Amino acid sequence: MVLIIRRRRETNIPLFIDSMIPAKTLSPDRKVYSLIMKVANRIGLLKDISECLAKQNVNIIKTIVPEPATTDKKEVPLVLVIEIDKDMNPKNVVNNVKKIEEVNSVDLREPVGSLLFPRLYPIMIGGERALIIPRKAFDLMMEARDKYGIAWTTVFNQIAREMGRGMYKLLVSFYGEPSSDEDYDTLSKAFIYALESLGFGRVEIVYNNAKEGEVVFRLYDNIECSRYESPAEKKGDFVGSFIEGFYLELWTPHRVKWDETKCIIRGDDYCEFSVSVTL
Numbered sequence: 001m002v003l004i005i006r007r008r009r010e011t012n013i014p015l016f017i018d019s020m021i022p023a024k025t026l027s028p029d030r031k032v033y034s035l036i037m038k039v040a041n042r043i044g045l046l047k048d049i050s051e052c053l054a055k056q057n058v059n060i061i062k063t064i065v066p067e068p069a070t071t072d073k074k075e076v077p078l079v080l081v082i083e084i085d086k087d088m089n090p091k092n093v094v095n096n097v098k099k100i101e102e103v104n105s106v107d108l109r110e111p112v113g114s115l116l117f118p119r120l121y122p123i124m125i126g127g128e129r130a131l132i133i134p135r136k137a138f139d140l141m142m143e144a145r146d147k148y149g150i151a152w153t154t155v156f157n158q159i160a161r162e163m164g165r166g167m168y169k170l171l172v173s174f175y176g177e178p179s180s181d182e183d184y185d186t187l188s189k190a191f192i193y194a195l196e197s198l199g200f201g202r203v204e205i206v207y208n209n210a211k212e213g214e215v216v217f218r219l220y221d222n223i224e225c226s227r228y229e230s231p232a233e234k235k236g237d238f239v240g241s242f243i244e245g246f247y248l249e250l251w252t253p254h255r256v257k258w259d260e261t262k263c264i265i266r267g268d269d270y271c272e273f274s275v276s277v278t279l
Contacts (some may be wrong), residue, residue: 164241255278
């Protein structure tokens with residue numbers, strides 16, 4: 001897996017949770033982790049977990065329940081985004097939470113820290129460690145593609161497509177599989193903002209109706225297309241394939257059609273991508 005990293009603007013950084021966390025609210029002396037848990041569906045358990053974390057001086061930034069805790073469920077998933085002191089061992093936090101009765105499993109992850117500080121916290125996608133490369137290395141990949149033609153283009157597009165598939169699995173690990181219109185639109189929105197967080201460009205959503213199979217968004221300063229000066233043809237294949245991979249998973253078993261309807265190479269102010277279901 002390959003993620004492209006470049007310098008970001010000073011702004012709110014969209015994260016893979018159901019609201020945005022301004023980067024300035026996070027202390028530079030603390031680290032951010034996620035606790036992915038499976039717990040018994042009983043009243044008062046969340047209070048027990050919160051008190052356990054408070055005793056360890058752990059701050060809860062966000063609580064996420066990926067699926068409704070209906071009365072017929074004995075076990076439910078629970079995600080806590082937490083902030084701890086840098087000198088604290090996060091494994092100790094996990095071990096203490098595991099001691100709580102009816103906390104059945106706890107998985108420690110660092111997705112939030114990965115987006116804020118990708119060089120310090122490795123990103124995991126689909127259970128595999130992602131390879132983080134700087135802009136110059138990405139440019140070398142694109143130069144090889146342009147020089148050697150269709151064979152390399154096919155390889156890099158397949159890499160991008162698998163990246164998109166992996167991003168879907170990462171988001172689903174937080175939100176659960178989509179079922180409602182809101183679920184589909186939330187996953188789609190999180191993915192689109194992930195493009196910005198990962199350095200692909202600055203995002204503006206034009207239309208997002210993922211449940212019905214149609215999404216349109218704009219990408220300013222597209223990391224791929226901004227390399228080119230010639231207006232002869234569009235070059236957004238890598239980014240487009242990344243997008244295709246995500247929506248192939250979201251809209252399975254349908255096929256996906258994507259089109260770069262506007263492109264900065266052709267003189268437009270932004271690259272505009274239209275993605276839709278095709279039978």
